[in-house]
Amino acid sequence: MARYIGPVCRLCRREGMKLFLKGERCYMEKCAIEKRNFAPGQHGKTRKSKMAGYGIQLREKQKVKRIYGVLEDQFRGYFEQAERTRGITGETLLQLLERRLDNVTYRLGFATSRPQARQLVRHGHFTVNGRKVDIPSYSVKPGDVIAVRQSSRKAPAILHAMEEVKGRGIPEWLQFDAEGMSAKVGSVPTRAQINLPVQEQLIVELYSK
Numbered sequence: 001m002a003r004y005i006g007p008v009c010r011l012c013r014r015e016g017m018k019l020f021l022k023g024e025r026c027y028m029e030k031c032a033i034e035k036r037n038f039a040p041g042q043h044g045k046t047r048k049s050k051m052a053g054y055g056i057q058l059r060e061k062q063k064v065k066r067i068y069g070v071l072e073d074q075f076r077g078y079f080e081q082a083e084r085t086r087g088i089t090g091e092t093l094l095q096l097l098e099r100r101l102d103n104v105t106y107r108l109g110f111a112t113s114r115p116q117a118r119q120l121v122r123h124g125h126f127t128v129n130g131r132k133v134d135i136p137s138y139s140v141k142p143g144d145v146i147a148v149r150q151s152s153r154k155a156p157a158i159l160h161a162m163e164e165v166k167g168r169g170i171p172e173w174l175q176f177d178a179e180g181m182s183a184k185v186g187s188v189p190t191r192a193q194i195n196l197p198v199q200e201q202l203i204v205e206l207y208s209k
Helices: 010-014 021-026 056-069 070-083 089-098 102-105 114-122 154-163 200-207
Strands: 126-128 143-147 174-177 182-185
Touching: 010 114, 056 200, 070 089, 070 182, 070 200, 089 102, 089 200, 102 114, 102 126, 102 143, 114 154
Parallel strands: none
Antiparallel strands: 126 143, 143 182, 174 182
C-alpha cells in the first residue's frame, strides 16, 4: 500500500497543530510547531490566507488523513464505507480509522507514533486472535485479542516505546494486559473515546458536495 514518505514535520506546520507523527520528538522542544509555528514554504511566514467554506472543510479532511497516515483513495474508501453503515457518518468514519491495526498498536503504547506502528505491523510483530497479521489497515472488532508475538517481546523498539509512552493512558475501549503484552477489544470506540481535535461533520459536508 502506498504511503507518504516526505518530511512529516511540514505536515504539522501546514495544519497548524501537532499531529504526533514523529513520536518522542513531538513532546520535545525540537518539535517543528514549537520552533516554527507557521506554514511551510517561502511565503509561509508572511502569507496569512483567510479560509472559509471549502477551504476549512478541506483542511479538516487533510488533518484526519495525515493523523492516520492514509492517502486519498483509501480515505475515500473509508468514507464510502461509513456512508453505507447505519449511524452518524462522520462518527463511523473515525471509528473505522481508529480500528485500524496500526492505530490500535499505537494506542496500546507498542509504538511511539502511528508511522512506527505501521512499520512494526508490516514486519509481523503482532497477532490477532493468535494469528500473525501484517496488514496495517486490518480492522479489529469487539472480542479480538491483539498481542505482541512471543518472538518479538524483547524487540528494543517495542520495549522502548512501552517505557516512553508509559502514563499517557490506554483508551477505555481497549482492555490492556501489560504483563501479557496484549489487549482485548472491548467495544467499538465511541466519539468521546476518540480523543482527536477534529470536526468530522466538515468532512461529510465536503464529500457531500
